[in-house]
Amino acid sequence: MNHPQIAAFPRLAKENQAPTRSLQGQNTLISRTMHDIHYDSLHDEILVNSPLTQAILVFDGGANGEEAPKRVIQGSKTQILGVGAMDKVSFDPSTGDIYLATARHNIVVFPYGSNGDVAPVRTLGGPDTLIRFIDQTVGSGNTPPIRVDPINNLLVVPTRPPGQIPGLLIFDKNASGNTKPLRVIRGPKTQIAGGQQMAISPKGYIVGGATGGAIGVWSVFDDGDIPPKWRIPVRQMTQLNVNGIDLNHRDKELMVPTGNGNTVMTFYFPEIF
Amino acid sequence: MQLRSKGRKVILAVMIAAAMGFFSWSLIEPPELSVPQSTGLGYPQLVSVKQLPDFADMCEWPAEDKSSITRLEEARQFELQQASVYAQNGSGTTVDVTRPPVRTLRDTYPIYSSVAVDPNFDEVILQDNNLWATAIFKRTDNTPPNVAFTAPQRLIKGSDTDIQFNNGLYVDPKIGEIYSIESDTGDKIVMFSHDSLGNVAPARHLDTPHRGYGIAVDEERQEMFVTVEYPPQVAVYRKQASGDEKPLRVLMGDNTGLHAIHGIAVDSKNKLLYINNWGNFSNFKVPGTGKFNPPSISVYPIDAKGDTPPIRKIQGVKTQMNWPSAMALNPDTQDLYVANDVGNSILVFKATDQGDVTPTRVIKGAKTALFNPTGVSLDMKNREFWVANLGNSSATAYPLMANGDVTPVRIIRSAPLGYKSTKFGKTEAVAYDTKREEYLVPN
Numbered sequence: 001m002n003h004p005q006i007a008a009f010p011r012l013a014k015e016n017q018a019p020t021r022s023l024q025g026q027n028t029l030i031s032r033t034m035h036d037i038h039y040d041s042l043h044d045e046i047l048v049n050s051p052l053t054q055a056i057l058v059f060d061g062g063a064n065g066e067e068a069p070k071r072v073i074q075g076s077k078t079q080i081l082g083v084g085a086m087d088k089v090s091f092d093p094s095t096g097d098i099y100l101a102t103a104r105h106n107i108v109v110f111p112y113g114s115n116g117d118v119a120p121v122r123t124l125g126g127p128d129t130l131i132r133f134i135d136q137t138v139g140s141g142n143t144p145p146i147r148v149d150p151i152n153n154l155l156v157v158p159t160r161p162p163g164q165i166p167g168l169l170i171f172d173k174n175a176s177g178n179t180k181p182l183r184v185i186r187g188p189k190t191q192i193a194g195g196q197q198m199a200i201s202p203k204g205y206i207v208g209g210a211t212g213g214a215i216g217v218w219s220v221f222d223d224g225d226i227p228p229k230w231r232i233p234v235r236q237m238t239q240l241n242v243n244g245i246d247l248n249h250r251d252k253e254l255m256v257p258t259g260n261g262n263t264v265m266t267f268y269f270p271e272i273f
Numbered sequence: 274m275q276l277r278s279k280g281r282k283v284i285l286a287v288m289i290a291a292a293m294g295f296f297s298w299s300l301i302e303p304p305e306l307s308v309p310q311s312t313g314l315g316y317p318q319l320v321s322v323k324q325l326p327d328f329a330d331m332c333e334w335p336a337e338d339k340s341s342i343t344r345l346e347e348a349r350q351f352e353l354q355q356a357s358v359y360a361q362n363g364s365g366t367t368v369d370v371t372r373p374p375v376r377t378l379r380d381t382y383p384i385y386s387s388v389a390v391d392p393n394f395d396e397v398i399l400q401d402n403n404l405w406a407t408a409i410f411k412r413t414d415n416t417p418p419n420v421a422f423t424a425p426q427r428l429i430k431g432s433d434t435d436i437q438f439n440n441g442l443y444v445d446p447k448i449g450e451i452y453s454i455e456s457d458t459g460d461k462i463v464m465f466s467h468d469s470l471g472n473v474a475p476a477r478h479l480d481t482p483h484r485g486y487g488i489a490v491d492e493e494r495q496e497m498f499v500t501v502e503y504p505p506q507v508a509v510y511r512k513q514a515s516g517d518e519k520p521l522r523v524l525m526g527d528n529t530g531l532h533a534i535h536g537i538a539v540d541s542k543n544k545l546l547y548i549n550n551w552g553n554f555s556n557f558k559v560p561g562t563g564k565f566n567p568p569s570i571s572v573y574p575i576d577a578k579g580d581t582p583p584i585r586k587i588q589g590v591k592t593q594m595n596w597p598s599a600m601a602l603n604p605d606t607q608d609l610y611v612a613n614d615v616g617n618s619i620l621v622f623k624a625t626d627q628g629d630v631t632p633t634r635v636i637k638g639a640k641t642a643l644f645n646p647t648g649v650s651l652d653m654k655n656r657e658f659w660v661a662n663l664g665n666s667s668a669t670a671y672p673l674m675a676n677g678d679v680t681p682v683r684i685i686r687s688a689p690l691g692y693k694s695t696k697f698g699k700t701e702a703v704a705y706d707t708k709r710e711e712y713l714v715p716n
Binding site: 002003004005006007008009010011012013014015016017018019020022024025026029030031032034035036037038039041044046048050052053054055061062066074075076077078079080081082102117191196216227228229230231232233237238243244245246247248249250253255256257258259260261262263264265266267268269271 | 365366367368369370371372373374375376377378379380381382384386402403437438440456458484486502503533551552553554555557559560561562563564565567568594595596598614615645647663692693694695696697698699700701702703704705706707708709710711712713714715716
C-alpha cells in the first residue's frame with residue numbers, strides 16, 4: 001500500500017472529512033498490511049500488528065503523528081511467524097492479553113504488558129484443536145481474525161481445513177496445547193465465509209463474514225450446522241465487500257470497512273446488542 | 274381586489290422561493306457535477322452508496338465515559354432481563370436485515386499516489402489510488418485558487434482497465450504509452466496506449482509479484498525494473514514483457530539490504546540502480562527475525578541479481594528521509610530527487626552521496642504546497658519537476674533546480690483549495706475508540 005496510516009475520525013464523520021489525528025512515519029514503526037486493529041478501553045491503548053517485521057505494536061490511545069509505540073513485541077522468543085502474512089492480532093478486552101494467529105496453524109498468547117523479546121505464555125494448536133488456517137505462500141494467505149468473548153470467557157477461532165468449508169471453533173479463552181474445541185459451528189447451513197472479519201457482541205453473538213459478501217450472526221453457544229440468526233447482505237446492498245468489523249456498543253452500531261471502496265460503512269444493528 | 278393582490282404576492286413569493294431554492298441547490302451542487310459533461314471524461318466519484326440521515330443519536334445513552342468492560346457488564350445485566358436469543362428468533366431461520374448504512378466515511382476526491390510527466394505530448398499523468406483511475410492533464414494546466422478543480426483531458430477508469438490500488442507510473446518518452454503498477458489486489462502492470470480513454474482494457478499487462486510499488490525503465494537496454502515491497506525484491510523484465518513472462522533477473526536476499534523497498538531510479542549512463550528502503554525487515558521463513566532499520570537509499574550495479582549487497586548506502590538522521598517514496602534521477606546533473614512522504618518534502622541528493630549526508634537541496638515549507646508527496650517526475654525538456662501530493666489531491670510543478678520554501682510554478686488540483694484528504698488506501702479494518710468516540714482506520 002502506498003501510505004500506511006492509522007487515522008482517527010469522529011464517530012459521526014461522513015465523506016471528505018480529514019482525520020482528527022493520524023499515525024504515520026518512520027517513528028511509528030507501522031507498515032502496510034494492518035488487517036486488524038483494536039482499541040483497549042481498559043488501558044486506553046491501540047493494538048496493531050506489524051507484519052513486515054514480525055512484531056506487535058502497542059500505542060497510547062491518544063497517539064498522534066509520528067509517535068512511537070509504547071511497547072513492541074518482537075524477537076526470536078516470540079515465535080511470531082508470518083509467511084506472506086501476519087496480518088491480524090487480537091486481544092482479550094477484559095485483561096488486555098494479546099492473541100495472535102501464526103502461520104504455524106496455532107495461536108500464541110502474550111500477557112498484557114508484554115514488551116520486547118518475550119515468549120508466549122501459552123500456545124493453542126495441534127490436531128485435536130481442529131485449528132487450520134489457509135496455507136500461506138509467499139505473499140499471500142492471510143491469517144483469520146480471532147476474537148475473545150470476555151463475558152462468556154470464550155475464544156472464537158475461524159478454521160478452514162483444505163478442501164472443506166470454513167467453520168468457527170469455540171474454545172475456553174484460556175485453552176492451551178492440543179485441546180479440543182468446546183463447540184464447532186460448521187456445515188452448509190451456517191453460510192460461514194472464510195472472511196477476514198469478526199466481532200463478538202455483548203450478548204455473545206458472533207458477527208462475521210457470511211457467503212455472498214454478507215455479514216452473518218451466530219451465537220457463541222451454537223454447535224453444529226446452524227444457520228445465521230441474522231444476515232446483512234452488504235455486497236448486495238452496497239456493491240462493496242466486507243473487510244473488517246467492529247462494534248460500537250453504546251450506539252448499537254456495526255462498522256464495516258471495505259478495502260475495494262476505501263470506505264467505512266456504519267450500520268445501525270440493535271438486534272445484536 | 275385585495276384578495277387578488279394578496280394572491281399575486283403569494284404566487285410571486287412562491288416563485289421567488291422556488292427560484293432561490295433552485296439557485297441554492299445549484300450552489301451546493303457537488304463540485305464533480307460541474308464538470309463539463311461534453312468532455313465525457315468522468316469526475317471524482319466512487320460508487321453509489323446511499324447515504325441516509327444519521328438517526329443513531331435518537332438512542333443516545335448517558336454521556337459519561339465508561340470503559341467497554343463496564344458497558345459489557347451492563348449489557349450482560351440487561352440481557353438477563355430479556356428473553357433468550359432463541360426465544361427472540363426461535364424459528365431457526367435467518368432474518369435478513371436490509372437497513373442501509375446510516376453513515377458512510379469515504380473520500381470522493383482522487384488520492385494521487387504517483388506522477389509521470391510526458392514532455393513529448395505535453396501531458397501530466399496522475400495515478401489515483403482512491404477512485405481507481407489514471408488521469409491525464411495538460412502539462413500547462415494550472416488550477417486557479419477560486420476554482421474547485423481542474424478536469425483531466427482524459428480519464429482511464431472502469432472495471433475493464435484493471436486499475437486498482439496502483440502506485441508507480443512510467444510513460445514511454447517516445448510513444449506516450451502509460452505503464453502503471455498495482456500494489457495489492459491486482460499484482461500486475463497495466464499498459465495503455467497514449468490515447469486511451471474511459472473504461473478500456475489495457476493494451477497489454479504483465480503479472481508481477483504481490484506488493485509491487487515502483488517502475489523504472491532503462492531505455493537503452495529496453496529493460497523494465499519493478500520494486501516489490503515485501504518480500505523485498507527488484508524484478509527486471511523486458512520492457513515489452515507481457516502476461517506471465519518471467520523476469521530476466523531478480524535482486525533478492527538477506528545480503529541485498531533491501532528492506533520494505535519503494536522508489537527506484539535507473540542511471541543508464543553510469544549503469545547504476547538506486548532503491549530506497551523504509552527499513553522494515555524480516556525473513557518470512559524464520560520466526561523472530563523482524564527488525565526495524567532506518568530508512569535508506571541503496572545503490573547497486575544496474576545488472577545486479579541474486580543476493581548482491583549494495584555498493585553503498587545513503588542512510589542516517591542527516592538525510593531527513595521519512596518514508597521515502599518515488600525517486601527520479603537527473604542524468605545531466607546526477608541529482609537524485611526523492612519524494613519524502615511524511616517529511617512533506619522533496620530531498621535532492623547527489624547520486625554519488627554515501628552515508629549520513631545532508632541533501633544538497635530540500636524543497637519544503639508552507640509555500641511549496643507539498644502534502645504527503647509520494648510521486649516525483651522530471652521534465653528535462655521544460656526544466657521542471659512534478660510532484661504527486663497524496664494528502665491533498667494535487668500535483669505541483671517546480672523549477673528543476675528549486676530549493677527551499679518555493680511556490681510551485683503550477684498546481685493541478687482535483688479537490689477544492691485547502692482540502693485535506695482522508696489518505697485512505699485499502700481500508701480493511703476498523704476499531705472504535707470508546708473514550709474519544711472515534712473510528713481508528715488503518716490503511
